[in-house]
Amino acid sequence: MTDTVDDADLPYEDGASQQQKVEVLEERLEILEQQNDEMRDKLLDANAENNKYQQKLERLTHENKKLKQSPLFVATVQELTDEGVIIKQHGNNQEALTEVTAEMREELSPDARVAVNNSLSIVKQLDSETDVRARVMQVDQSPDVSYADIGGIDEQMEEVRETVEMPIESPEMFDEVGIDPPSGVLLYGPPGTGKTMLAKAVANQTDATFIKMAGSELVHKFIGEGAKLVRDLFELARQQEPAVVFIDEIDAIAAKRTESKTSGDAEVQRTMMQLLAEMDGFEERGQISIIAATNRFDMLDRAILRPGRFDRLIEVPKPEAEGRGLIFEIHTRGMNIADDVDFEELAELAVGASGADIKAICTEAGMYAIRDDRLEVATEDFEQAWRKIQQTDEDDDEISKTFA
Template sequence: MMESGARPATNEGIQQYYHTKIDELQLAVGEKTQNVRRLEAQRNELNAKVRLLHEELQLLQEQGSHVGEVIKPMDKKKVLVKVHPEGKYVVDLDKAIEMKDVQPNCRVALKNDSYKLHKILPNKVDPLVSLMMVEKVPDSTYDMIGGLDKQIKEIKEVIELPVKHPELFESLGIAQPKGVLLYGPPGTGKTLLARAVAHHTECCFIRVSGSELVQKYIGEGSRMVRELFVMAREHAPSIIFMDEIDSIGSSRLGGGSGGDSEVQRTMLELLNQLDGFESTQNIKVVMATNRIDILDSALLRPGRIDRKIEFPPPSEDVSAQTVAVDETKSISNVSSRPGWTF
């Protein structure tokens, strides 16, 4: 007889005992093998994260790139680039950049040491700019405007004709107007007329108030102006309607500081943008103000916003025409309802 806990005495018992031990060891080996594989997978994952962190650290330790805007390609491997606020440079292209990908007004990165163009950046639009009122095609028409026949005729000549028939200006060899200034007391139809001309030209209507471009941080207002024109190019054909332009376009005074100097920076950037796009790019600028007397003369010089349309206070005849238009709209709306006839 075997004592309790002793090995079996018979051969059969011994074999069964060792088979059981072998199975237990194989099971333990399998578990350990799985643990090793799991740990190796975790180690590989951590090593990959470490490599990424090393690469990010190297990128952070490298000198930063200058951000510029392409003005125009010069030849096969050279481009004229504007870098804010330093100036304009003729730079070389990196071998990885194709000239066909370099388009005017696109954002690019330049190496800090050699100013070589090594990356094309996506167009960046500030969220505040993208939230500005943008309408694909406004629903306002000339028929909704009463008593402004003269103003409608003038804005057709300045905005609608160049957009619809640019070949006329090209055949005559004259430059298209870049924009127009609408001036007059509040409530005289300036905004409605701007929306109507956008409707009849099938242009995207981008509305911004001049007061929205007055920012408290240095450079923010001018950056928003740049990105506003970037967005206009992306939505071309487009009309930028800048209401209350006197907020940033008033006459500049010497010795400005603080908020006044920031407003002047925004104004200078607006002038640069007006000079920086061609009138043939299907972008038109319509400005509105009730204080034309305080506007800077640089804004209204030839080649910028040199066309002006006056909106005088309505006379009795104009008021009667406006009322007639409103009555026609009201009768039309009521007549379209079931059960109503006139």
């Protein structure tokens, strides 16, 4: 590069002639012009380079977005080698060697959980397993539901108590008599009839930790991890025993096998096999009771109903008139209701309502009173609320038919 002209001192002696001064200044001007040209060239080059990087960035951002949109699989990092990173896919346990950028490599360590795309490139690192567990499993040390909060399903409640309470409270009795305690209870029936409540109440009664896992979340949100999460679920229960493990929507993991052999099916199968294995290993299970629930009994794989697994099948139906009356009574306990409100009458009116519907009627009736600026809930409010809830149900049915 040309010499720089960086001192501001005049480049000639004080006594220099006019001629000498002009010559020196011209010389300096020439240098400056040259430098200017060089700088302009560099700027142009830098701009071109910048454009190139900008385009590359856009392309990569687009590609990254695309990668994140398509379904990803979960894998665990086994080893960081000079050739690349060895990962093991969950579900099929296949190992693969994949290359990663230097930045990604810095972040990774053996045992890290990562999401990989179809070509097994690592797209991102995932939360630790504890976070995932927290999201799929709802743990409640002491649920606040008691038997007195449940109405209209006394028989079912008795059966659940008999099956679950005894093995938790007096496991030694089963040892002494020499029989295996009943392993699992399967509650089936329409939505909102109190299945979850029953499981919570029995956990509360036995001072057991209530651990809930939703079957549908297990297979839809955590693809490739179902079997492992089932293992984790029972491990967690063992740490917390006595525990009641409640598997909601079990039909999502234990549905009848279909003819198709898609990878989704295989994954669900693996999850179910793990569940069966955990249920069969009762010896090591300790004071852990399993309660599962489904609205789709007809869809269940018979394997799950074999003796020694869910050997108590309890139907939890919608309540009859008497039961509906009791549920109205339960849900209005804390409400300020008019003296003339008659639960039997309300129960006669709300034909076909589930426990959850009745709870909704009571809340809605309270809302009608508030809107009307009254502090007391009247019979009319309940009637109006029931009409509204029926309407909402009909609308929902319409919507589900439209999308069916």
